[in-house]
Amino acid sequence: LATKKEIEDTLDTISHAFENLLDSFYEDTAMDVSTDISVLNTMLAQEGLTKRDFKK
Numbered sequence: 576l577a578t579k580k581e582i583e584d585t586l587d588t589i590s591h592a593f594e595n596l597l598d599s600f601y602e603d604t605a606m607d608v609s610t611d612i613s614v615l616n617t618m619l620a621q622e623g624l625t626k627r628d629f630k631k
Contacts, residue, residue, distance in 0.1 A: 619625045 616625070
């Protein structure tokens with residue numbers, strides 16, 4: 576029974592570790608997307624494409 580408990584505890588640890596890795600991955604991805612959006616907005620503004628009176 577002690578070995579079974581040890582295996583269960585180890586699997587719980589592995590599961591939590593993977594959850595943390597996944598959270599970290601999504602956190603990094605969200606930061607990258609936020610940076611990309613900021614750069615895009617800056618580029619559009621520099622080209623004068625963000626003004627409301629922009630004529631098509």
